[in-house]
Amino acid sequence: MGLFGKKKETVQVGMSAPAAGYARVKILGPGCRKCQALETSVTRALAEMGSTEPIDHVTDFAQIAAYSVMTTPALVVDGAVVSSGKVLDVEEVKALIGKKLQPPS
Secondary structure, three states: OOHHHHHHHHHHHHHHHOOOOOOOEEEEOOOOOHHHHHHHHHHHHHHOOOOOEEEHHHHHHHHHHOOOOOOOOOOEOOOOOOOOEOOOHHHHHHHHHHHHHHOOO
């Protein structure tokens, strides 16, 4: 149990003060075919939205567990898990991340 608490603290500290190169969009998963399909959908959705956000693919199981994700692939936007356990299509990704990635007006 102590391992998970320690990792959660590490993730929270990293998310509280985004550094240069910090990815607001992350794919969590071991790199399987489903994870790659989700990454493709996210890449296409961001391109269609005109966004240049970087995408980080987290494959380390300890870091994945720190997000309390039990099924992969998972999509994380701004530190919050917005989907887990399924491959989203481009339209679903746009609906989930569109509002979070828009700059404040």
